[in-house]
Amino acid sequence: MGMHSAPRPARTSAEARFRLIRSLKPAMSRTQIMITVLFVVLGFATMAAIRGNPASTLLANARQSDLVSLLDDLAQREARLQSEISRLETARETLLGGDQYQALNEAKRRATALGKLAGTEPVSGSGITIAISGNLTASTLLDAIQELRDAGATAIQISDSNLDVRVVANSWFGDSENGVTVSGTALEVPITITAVGDQSVLTPAMKIPGGLEDTVGSGGGTVTITPTDDATVSAVVPLPTS
């Protein structure tokens, strides 16, 4: 093909197009055949390279550290799923194979546990009683209750000489003429707080510097903390209807 075209760049786009078309004209020569063979190979190799490039090369190109962390993730996930499987299978077998009242008992047990938390069930067990006399404000009492909760008290009630009030999640405290108001019930000082929980944690929680004992003591009142193995929280709140 080189015979007619001068060895110079095409001057116009028409000439360029003409050259391109002429280069596509069939012409038989040894090099043309060779070029054709090369193009066959090129097409074949391109398709082979495209086909031989599955998504798995994503992993093949990943670095070793990435692969290790990937494997770790998978192993952890498998362990998590395995433990969940065994947990669910155990639960299933208990429900299916066990005593026919076992499911009911389990549900009752959970209802009781939730009832203790919600304050609809009486609770007794080891704990402390705190007798407070003298000047007591609602904010001091609130601080004391928060401190008891932080120390892990499972049930708390506040009583005066004739009334008991259970302290639950939505209890509120206010000041009244000769004592405090707890969730709308006016209590007269002296009052007694009964808390069920770990004595060895609850007692120091009341005695920390700046805690209940300090505050009431500096106001001229007295605080008596008595650990007891038979702390009884007998007051309950009515079950919410909704």
Place this chain on the structure above:
Amino acid sequence: MIPAIGLLVGVLLGLILHPTVPLWLQPYLPIAVVAALDAVFGAFRSVLDGIFNDRIFVISFLSNVLVAALIVFLGDQLGVGSQMSTGVVVVLTMRIFANVAAIRRHLLKA
């Protein structure tokens, strides 16, 4: 024209036969294909420049493929195979773009 038909035949053959690339060839084949494409675009450019020579094309085609594969092979032996293939592909792609730009200027004067 005949080479264009040859390319089509090759593509069809590849589609029909589902060739599996041997493992030892797998790193080199994509590089070789890109190198061959570079030679093809270079050939089109030289056609428009009026300096096309089919002998030179065949030689440049083969040498492009061989040198590209050789560089990647050398990189593999040196332990920088993937970086080397990236480098080769980048260079070849730049050349393809330059050739395509020259072809476009010739055909469209733009």
